[in-house]
Amino acid sequence: DADVTQTPRNRITKTGKRIMLECSQTKGHDRMYWYRQDPGLGLRLIYYSFDVKDINKGEISDGYSVSRQAQAKFSLSLESAIPNQTALYFCATQAANTGELFFGEGSRLTVL
């Protein structure tokens, strides 16, 4: 089983719909992240959380929200999806001692 699991892996939705991407981890890390990947733009940070009570905005948080339900679960929501939110989304955990990031396999979202 993967250490960082994202669901769904693929989702097609329409403009204006609410979408939730879920992430769960078995690595026992406190730190979790949501990134967005677009061709030519690399990985951009949306939100991050250092523990259940700590939520922080990244560089592109507008139009997104997150919830840290437990140490192992971190979900990303798009309240009203728009086409320019079409992208590949990655959840990651971070080892506190080394700083290494461990990524899930990604959730590909298409907004029509």
Add this chain to the structure above:
Amino acid sequence: QQQVKQSPQSLIVQKGGIPIINCAYENTAFDYFPWYQQFPGKGPALLIAIRPDVSEKKEGRFTISFNKSAKQFSLHIMDSQPGDSATYFCAGRSGSARQLTFGSGTQLTVLP
């Protein structure tokens, strides 16, 4: 503001060639420079990393060269193989929060 500039965006080499991917950074607070490798359909994974007090680091066929005064670092892949075909991301890490800022990525294709 792009704090880590990566080039080229794509690179094609023959098997056995030595692809070189370059990154330049602006933030002098960066204290750790990892490279992540991403295969199609997978999340990025840590490949190799270097600290700014070292000018070169080798792990197998992968070498990072680091020039602190120029604020540049590069990844060299010796004797490249088709299995090295992937997207490569450089990054810089700053602060006690250990957040990573990624470059825009390089899609490498190694032809058989």
